[in-house]
Amino acid sequence: MSVAVKKDFEQPKDFKFSKENMVKVELHIAKYPKGRQASAVMALLTLAQEQHDGWIPEAAMEEIARILDMPRVKVFEVATFYTMYNLSPKGKHHIQFCTTTPCWLAGSAEVVRACEKHLGIHLGETTPDGEFHLSDVECLGACVNAPVFQHNGDDFYEDLTPENVVKVLDDMKAGKARPGSQTGRVTSMSIKGATTLHDQAKKAGVKENS
Numbered sequence: 001m002s003v004a005v006k007k008d009f010e011q012p013k014d015f016k017f018s019k020e021n022m023v024k025v026e027l028h029i030a031k032y033p034k035g036r037q038a039s040a041v042m043a044l045l046t047l048a049q050e051q052h053d054g055w056i057p058e059a060a061m062e063e064i065a066r067i068l069d070m071p072r073v074k075v076f077e078v079a080t081f082y083t084m085y086n087l088s089p090k091g092k093h094h095i096q097f098c099t100t101t102p103c104w105l106a107g108s109a110e111v112v113r114a115c116e117k118h119l120g121i122h123l124g125e126t127t128p129d130g131e132f133h134l135s136d137v138e139c140l141g142a143c144v145n146a147p148v149f150q151h152n153g154d155d156f157y158e159d160l161t162p163e164n165v166v167k168v169l170d171d172m173k174a175g176k177a178r179p180g181s182q183t184g185r186v187t188s189m190s191i192k193g194a195t196t197l198h199d200q201a202k203k204a205g206v207k208e209n210s
């Protein structure tokens with residue numbers, strides 16, 4: 001899903017990387033052969049987003065095009081293709097729900113509905129206080145702990161239910177939410193606890209040394 005550039009907010013006139021981030025910019029560019037500096041475009045977009053409160057203004061894309069000596073439209077193409085880049089403000093907490101098949105089968109639709117009801121907004125909207133923005137994205141690669149959401153592009157909240165997700169949102173606002181499984185599961189171990197092939201064989205009636 002591409003991200004449309006919205007116009008109902010102010011775009012800053014200028015963007016410059018901080019001194020600290022300019023050091024990182026140079027390091028990223030140095031990873032590629034001379035003349036191939038455009039390959040650093042994704043890393044620079046990520047840096048710009050981190051520096052600018054979680055979204056990339058048009059001025060930042062222009063600055064990146066200038067630094068990498070590439071057409072502005074090429075930077076725009078990359079930034080609008082990936083859902084990990086935000087081209088408009090997404091609130092203090094950007095919640096990206098995975099709604100792809102494994103998460104959907106595990107109940108993501110109910111989890112999304114519970115969040116929408118709790119916050120009084122729909123997917124694609126931001127709460128009036130600017131605290132939360134809800135989005136849906138494709139598979140986040142954590143299907144074994146479905147349903148999941150990603151917070152501010154970094155942390156995963158997993159094993160969500162319509163009940164525990166509401167508590168997660170409240171805890172997040174209070175600054176005490178903890179990423180990972182919300183049912184106490186250790187990483188992605190079996191829901192029914194640890195098992196071994198030996199146990200499974202025993203259950204299946206396989207005799208020892210057979």
Ligand code: FES
Nearest residue numbers: 098103140142143
């Ligand atoms: S389907 Fe949701 S993480 Fe893969």
